[in-house]
Amino acid sequence: xxxxxxxxxxxxxxxxxxxxxxxxxxxLLSRVIFPGFxxxxxxxxxxxxxxxxxxxxxxxxxxxxxxxxxxxxxxDIGKLAVCGTVNDLAMCGARxxxxxxxxxxxxxxxxxxxxxVLASMQESAQQAGVSIVTGDTKVVDRGKGxxxxxxxxxxxxxxxxxxxxxxxxxPGDAILLSGDLGRHGIAVLSAREGIAFETALESDCALLLxxxxxxxxxxxxxxxxxxxxxxxxASALVEIAQAGGHRLEIEEDSIGVCAEVRGxxxxxxxxxxxxxxEGRFVAFVPEAQAPRACQVLRSFAVxxxxxxxxxxxAGKPLVTMRTGYGTSRLVEMFSxxxxxxxx
Amino acid sequence: xKFLDEYRNPGAVRRLAAAIRKLVTRRWTLMEVCxxxxxxxxxxGIDALLPxxxxxxxxxxxxxxxxxxxxxxxxxxxxxxxxxxxxxxxxMLRVPGSQRDLLAVKASGGDVRxxxxxxxxxxxxxxxxxxxxxxFAVGFETTAPANAMAAFEARRQxxxxxxxxxxxxxxxxxxxxxxxxxxxxxxxxxxxxHVCTVMGLDAYRPLVEEFRxxxxxxxxxxxxxxxxxxxxxxxxxxxxxxxxNEYSRSVREEGNAAAQALLAEVFEVSDRAWxxxxxxxxxxxxxxxxxxxxxxxxxxxxxxxxxxxxKDCISxxxxxxxxxxxxxxxxxxxxxxxxxxxATMVSSEGACSAYYRYRRNGIDA
Numbered sequence: 001x002x003x004x005x006x007x008x009x010x011x012x013x014x015x016x017x018x019x020x021x022x023x024x025x026x027x028l029l030s031r032v033i034f035p036g037f038x039x040x041x042x043x044x045x046x047x048x049x050x051x052x053x054x055x056x057x058x059x060x061x062x063x064x065x066x067x068x069x070x071x072x073x074x075x076d077i078g079k080l081a082v083c084g085t086v087n088d089l090a091m092c093g094a095r096x097x098x099x100x101x102x103x104x105x106x107x108x109x110x111x112x113x114x115x116x117v118l119a120s121m122q123e124s125a126q127q128a129g130v131s132i133v134t135g136d137t138k139v140v141d142r143g144k145g146x147x148x149x150x151x152x153x154x155x156x157x158x159x160x161x162x163x164x165x166x167x168x169x170x171p172g173d174a175i176l177l178s179g180d181l182g183r184h185g186i187a188v189l190s191a192r193e194g195i196a197f198e199t200a201l202e203s204d205c206a207l208l209l210x211x212x213x214x215x216x217x218x219x220x221x222x223x224x225x226x227x228x229x230x231x232x233x234a235s236a237l238v239e240i241a242q243a244g245g246h247r248l249e250i251e252e253d254s255i256g257v258c259a260e261v262r263g264x265x266x267x268x269x270x271x272x273x274x275x276x277x278e279g280r281f282v283a284f285v286p287e288a289q290a291p292r293a294c295q296v297l298r299s300f301a302v303x304x305x306x307x308x309x310x311x312x313x314a315g316k317p318l319v320t321m322r323t324g325y326g327t328s329r330l331v332e333m334f335s336x337x338x339x340x341x342x343x
Numbered sequence: 344x345k346f347l348d349e350y351r352n353p354g355a356v357r358r359l360a361a362a363i364r365k366l367v368t369r370r371w372t373l374m375e376v377c378x379x380x381x382x383x384x385x386x387x388g389i390d391a392l393l394p395x396x397x398x399x400x401x402x403x404x405x406x407x408x409x410x411x412x413x414x415x416x417x418x419x420x421x422x423x424x425x426x427x428x429x430x431x432x433x434x435m436l437r438v439p440g441s442q443r444d445l446l447a448v449k450a451s452g453g454d455v456r457x458x459x460x461x462x463x464x465x466x467x468x469x470x471x472x473x474x475x476x477x478x479f480a481v482g483f484e485t486t487a488p489a490n491a492m493a494a495f496e497a498r499r500q501x502x503x504x505x506x507x508x509x510x511x512x513x514x515x516x517x518x519x520x521x522x523x524x525x526x527x528x529x530x531x532x533x534x535x536x537h538v539c540t541v542m543g544l545d546a547y548r549p550l551v552e553e554f555r556x557x558x559x560x561x562x563x564x565x566x567x568x569x570x571x572x573x574x575x576x577x578x579x580x581x582x583x584x585x586x587x588n589e590y591s592r593s594v595r596e597e598g599n600a601a602a603q604a605l606l607a608e609v610f611e612v613s614d615r616a617w618x619x620x621x622x623x624x625x626x627x628x629x630x631x632x633x634x635x636x637x638x639x640x641x642x643x644x645x646x647x648x649x650x651x652x653x654k655d656c657i658s659x660x661x662x663x664x665x666x667x668x669x670x671x672x673x674x675x676x677x678x679x680x681x682x683x684x685x686a687t688m689v690s691s692e693g694a695c696s697a698y699y700r701y702r703r704n705g706i707d708a
Binding site (some may be wrong): 262266268269323324325326327328329330332 | 347351353356357385386387388391691699700702703
């Protein structure tokens with residue numbers, strides 16, 4: 001069979017044929033994607049990955065990643081796609097066993113950019129001690145995608161005997177927050193067209209596996225964990241209050257927001273409580289265990305700023321916040337998107 | 344942010360609240376004019392720190408709320424055109440028009456973009472010479488200078504594919520319309536500090552003299568607000584109708600002369616309709632004749648737009664301070680930020696939206 005006259009190397013960008021199931025697709029997989037992830041499962045060239053199951057319970061999660069810009073201060077879509085799914089497993093009290101990755105590539109997307117994204121994914125996966133063992137690639141027409149969309153799914157081994165989730169939250173629990181708010185939201189916003197402004201701020205995008213495992217290993221009775229993503233702290237707490245059926249009361253003064261995030265939020269009319277984070281989580285533990293839990297969390301760089309921000313009370317399922325002036329207000333989920341205001 | 348912390352200092356807030364309690368001998372009703380102030384008052388619970396004799400009512404100073412339905416519908420009609428990039432401040436995108444909002448236009452293929460400054464929209468026009476870039480120039484005297492600058496620069500640089508859909512409003516005529524309203528309860532005003540920064544204090548003098556109401560230029564942080572409230576109550580208690588400046592770190596008596604000159608160059612005063620408040624004489628700005636080529640209403644042929652407003656919405660009464668959001672039978676039931684019946688529920692600075700976010704479920708200080 002004659003060689004294809006147009007070798008892969010001549011394409012610096014994705015073309016429709018890269019998703020077509022033929023030679024170009026094979027080239028993309030064997031020359032770009034498999035080498036990026038380097039593990040035995042992918043090289044078997046099978047339809048799925050087969051691996052040994054541990055004793056006990058399995059956690060299973062999936063998430064899709066669409067972010068603009070794809071590369072932002074402190075990370076890129078690849079790092080997000082691995083950290084986000086590993087973090088979701090961690091929030092179930094699980095250590096990841098294997099990840100999958102699905103790519104939707106837009107015709108014209110630079111192969112070099114794809115390589116950078118894959119490198120970020122591999123770096124984060126290695127840090128989490130997990131491999132990307134199966135995946136899928138599709139290509140869509142130019143204009144039908146935003147460069148690259150990624151879906152990752154993960155299975156993990158649950159390391160906690162007790163159920164972790166909103167149903168386990170009880171009055172008397174302390175609410176711990178692992179660090180300051182809003183770095184991801186502001187870092188991404190600062191890089192967008194139309195609202196670009198200069199800041200040294202980087203996204204907080206990070207793996208949360210180590211501090212969570214350390215909490216469990218230390219024997220802290222963890223009732224609920226939730227990583228803070230798009231809707232920020234406010235939305236995460238409102239969801240937990242509603243799902244668990246308790247009133248959550250937080251203290252405004254105990255919630256950390258760095259000067260750069262505060263400044264940018266004031267300028268743009270955004271509330272840090274609703275800004276996106278990619279490396280922060282809340283933990284619900286019995287109040288008596290809160291000091292020890294904070295101590296454990298503070299021994300990791302990613303949660304060095306951990307502190308207790310509030311308590312769970314009996315009462316209507318809602319979230320209230322005590323302000324620094326002794327007044328109190330409702331914390332509500334945001335409606336729609338946070339939009340920069342007029343004046 | 345150190346500068347801001349000084350004006351959020353809990354000790355200073357407590358001392359001012361105590362001083363106000365000591366000062367007040369009878370019932371007073373004050374209006375904060377600006378939506379940004381309403382938002383801060385409800386968010387920080389400032390009204391809960393005041394003695395029961397003092398009532399704050401929330402004024403019409405939310406540009407998103409008062410932009411008339413006809414302007415929103417025009418914006419939607421223009422943004423729907425395939426040759427147009429429609430640029431707007433973010434919070435205008437969710438304001439419901441008669442049929443839909445700008446976000447819905449974007450979702451169905453319109454090129455609607457959020458900008459933080461009108462100058463970014465002008466740059467967008469230069470970068471897209473084959474498209475028409477239209478900027479939605481809404482707001483009070485606070486946004487007017489930057490919007491004027493965009494028109495001025497578009498004319499100077501001869502950027503032919505840029506235009507402004509203007510819906511600028513002025514604060515003082517709206518305050519007058521509240522004072523002459525038969526249901527008026529306002530005895531003193533907290534004037535919006537940023538408007539005063541641009542325009543100075545002279546615009547309020549006729550109101551103070553004619554209606555004998557004190558007007559205090561007031562800022563937006565808790566300490567600023569309480570200082571403004573204290574000063575206004577002090578003037579009321581001693582029977583003085585005067586203008587005072589409690590935002591002197593930003594406001595000068597004469598305002599910003601350069602901004603005023605630019606406004607006078609680009610805009611002229613016109614009658615204008617306010618959403619919820621109706622037509623108010625000499626309460627708006629429109630482009631002067633040399634700038635007509637950059638006027639989106641003149642550039643695009645718009646068919647007559649018939650508007651229809653929800654008849655159950657009391658936002659007009661809320662904007663005039665005659666009703667509080669919770670007294671509306673639709674509040675938080677049929678009317679929510681996801682499904683707003685009227686403008687005061689849409690904008691984060693609208694009084695209904697602020698109450699919905701911070702005050703539902705009987706949660707009070």
